[in-house]
Amino acid sequence: MTATDATPPIRLLLCDDHAVVRAGLLALLSSTAGIEVVGEAGSGEEALAMAARVRPDVVLMDLQLGDGMDGVEATRRLAFGAGAAAEDPAPRVLVLTMFDTDADIARAIEAGATGYLLKAERPEELFAAIRNAAAGRTALSAPVADRLMAQLRTPRPALSERERDILQQLARGLGNREIARALFISEATVKTHLGRIYGKLGVDTRAGAVAVATERRLLG
Template sequence: MSGSGEGTIMVRVLLVDDHPVVRSGLRAVLEATGRVEVVGEAASGEQALALVPSARPDVVLMDLNLGDGIDGVTTTTRILATGPTTLGAARPPAVLILTTYDHDADIVRAVEAGASGYLLKDASPEAIADAVAAAARGETVLASGLAQRLVSRMRAPSEPTLTPRELEVLRLVADGSSNRAIARALFVSEATVKTHLVHAYEKLGVDNRTGAVTVARERGLL
């Protein structure tokens, strides 16, 4: 963090979101608080990883869904593995998830990846600025109501985990895609799609597509 103005501590932030309008809006509202200096913007996880060393942020404000490239959780893991990027810092930049998704599975994945917090995009500018400052201090921040859900989720008996590809297939099923369409979209055979579905059925305790989508949604996987 660097000093600015009359002793105000400015937090250096890198914005990562695949929507330019969202990035512009975040930059405007955060810089208007006088507490944040936006030192860079990235539209993808790959861009974020390339920018971190030169931008030297204290906090990376990260969306979960970043389009066709690596997602926010994977990007978070890789950023935290890079080590400190700010001169004299003892740790890598903090990563704060800011997204529209409040699925329990996404929250758990983000926290397990090392994210310092998880906020929803309907938070007020001041709440986001407060969270950014807290993350820069090494604190953990969760949106109101998410903390108890996270604790309950992590205390619950463990359930068989769907693989990323099984989840990908289920998301396409939920969108109404046929096995043939899913196979084309993922560049695999229909037999492979069926195999992923069978494994997903077993893990979710169901025997059909509708049941799989329903249970996956109930568990916050979709």
Template structure:
């Protein structure tokens, strides 16, 4: 057995359901080559814990309810920026295309459904730890469809701009909300128009809704 094989993958759990964390601890703890080094139900605490523990892989619940930090994708983005070298695998009960794309754009190395077989979770963790992508089959289909299909993919920042645009915000208001300059917002809009094949704010919002980038139910 070589040294790499003898070194367990150090895993940290971030999920706001204590029963889920307990179940994951038990499941992963019973699998050879895994060591769960910490867990928390709070996103901000998870980032601080990751800074201290330096895990190889963080299993992050996508539907975290920490409104101060955002959902699990937002927490993953912040964690990856704060703790370089750590890999994040998103864990969720739903594998919608928009969530999969957001997770990958945020830098996640994997996306696994909670209802999936344990082997999918194990594979995703091992793949992420080795620097590869570990995706559930459902997530992979969404990701491949978005890459090879005709629909363009916006960056995370561009999606944020579009969502504020959909709420009727002016460039100045968008700039203030995202802590950007108005010139930067205009640059983002030019790129968004090009990617979506639109030429004005109304058609851009319409196309964003069609692509599922904007939830109609969230609009004023």
């Protein structure tokens, strides 16, 4: 086989806000046949700008990127072609993260991620996931796939009208006492409803509840 007949390598862009992590991934992937790291980014904004320049096939994206744009928003913009020339296909985005909560997984998939991989995976699993993502195939860590299947088997119940009211107040940044005053209920009742809201949305923080509610358009 001649050089011109060879399949070109997968062009990969790394996005992680930790320089040590990027260095480790670069060292690991640089010696992998069929994969070429064409750039590194330490923020979502940098990933968008670099992707527009180097035109990667796959972006390996962390979810937590410090200050500024997070990995979910960067994934959405990359997956839907923001910042790329109209004639260029959008890169596939493969999430590589330590976080495997239902809310994180749902937000990333809804944002257009082709796959969701955990950083605890073996290198061979990472290589296979990159190749699958480049080919347009879904790539999921086994624990992530299990969680998605569990969600499909047991869909979460809808929010009640009162829970939606509390969620609206939560999105405004109100604390429990302020929510109680606004809705003319006790603070203990607010806490009870919040617990139910967290359970239904698969989150464990106020910010997580607002993020998932925003993604699912529950605040309109």
